[in-house]
Amino acid sequence: MIHAGLRELSQALRARKISSVELTRQFLERIQRLNPAVNAFITLDAERSLEQARTADQLLTAGTQHPLAGIPLAHKDIFCTKGWPTTCASRMLSGFIAPYDAHVIEQLQSRGAVVLGKTNMDEFAMGSSSETSYFGPVRNPWDLVAVPGGSSGGSAAAVAARMAPAATGTDTGGSIRQPAAMCGICGLKPTYGVVSRFGMIAFASSLDQGGPMARSAEDLALLLDAMAGFDARDSTSLERPREEYGRDLDRPLSGLRIGLPAEYFTAGLNADVAHAVEAAIQVYRNLGCSVVEVSLPNTRLSVPAYYVLAPAEASSNLARYDGVRYGYRATGYADLGDMYMKTRAEGFGWEVKRRILLGTYVLSHGYYDAYYLKAQKIRRLIGRDFAQAFERCDLIMGPVSPTVAFDVGAKSGDPVQMYLSDIYTIGVNLAGLPGMSIPCGFGAGGRPVGLQVIGNYFQEARMLNAAHQYQRATDWHLRAPAGLD
């Protein structure tokens, strides 16, 4: 059952061919065997998972029709999960037991989904490689010397290694799409405001968005149906009618206009990634789509604008970690000020500290206009670029990352190089658009390549339609890493 998609699992569960307890046990056993090498999970609590699975089995016996009932799901450790340690992969929150559930967790649990465990990530979601975790780096199941991408690297690795049928992730600058690409799975970042941020530990609030990670577009649609929805507890949650995201999966693609941004196919893109992406575009041509070149002229500026806005918001959001109400507190200190200084020095890792300091600087007296305001204006220009491009096409496609997964340690000493690798994903967050990654082949070293699909606002169903049709014509999404068993 570990290779089955969510629909197949759901049918088996509802037909009572397998119980949720049995299914959950299968995945837990696999995690126990594979996790020491991959380090995808931070927290497991088999008893708690199995108790939820027993409750789900009662729902299933009573005839629940919900497709997620009894399905075990892995959650990025950024989502508060009542009664579970929720650490954001930081020493600052080691030992923090969430006193309530994130909206996303509530939504999934109310439909009978089971919490399989909490997944590893970059500390406070700050990173593109899942190496900044206090609990050690995550490894890529396709090649254990490679990173899985980040920050949702534990979720991506767990799904790729078949340790979980699907998972949740969050995406501030590419943190769902880039690890999905590097691990050969699917991931979708919805339009900003579609999924509630309540209980999702804040990094950069104007950019953060939760979304599903799974093996197919069809599975993403099922998960997004449950995760999306208005929530008054998130002031940026959008009040919109409920959608069925899988409604257009079977729609033919003839006539679909695909835009390829010239700026996404320049010298910075590695040839192996370009080759796989171009082959995917050819599949779309064969499916009856037309392809036009579009321009996103401010793409290059998205990285600097992002590395002003995100650290600025982070420096404000992470001010709450003071060692008083929850989380880590330093052991020896002279007075209150010293307690704050030492708690934050010992509780945060280097990447987090650097971003807080950067954010503090750009918001400090005399620099606000030159950096924060300037970056917000460039954000507007980037939003306009996308609006103009969408006048000429229905979906934008391109690479997710300029390279396949790099080796652990290869970029961790050079923040600028690491930041530049986010160039194709960040614009989507700045504009607030939906974006996804689907597997489209393999590059150097047999490491996976992802195709990025970007839609206009609220076009998730169309994106999933395009992804599903591609997955009917190809089998990249069915490939699994060998050599793990």
Added chain:
Amino acid sequence: MSLSLDDVKRIALLARIAIDEQEEQQVLGELRSIFGLIEEMQAVDTAGVEPMSHAQDVVQRLRPDNVTEGDQRQLYQSIAPQVEDGLYLVPRVIE
């Protein structure tokens, strides 16, 4: 722009993060190289461009003034580093 060591000391204090001398040097070097990237923004003419903070032009929602949260003091204090008699304990600030 050229970030100085004094700037680094100042922002570390503002951010309430203790860093030693060696770390100050490391922060200085790393932030300088990141600012090399950030300064690319300054070449762009943004005169007359409205700053953007949210993709959708939404207005702040208001809610009726009803009590929606019950008392969860015990639950919330159960995860605090140090509490006594329902109070959060911190080092003495008033002698």
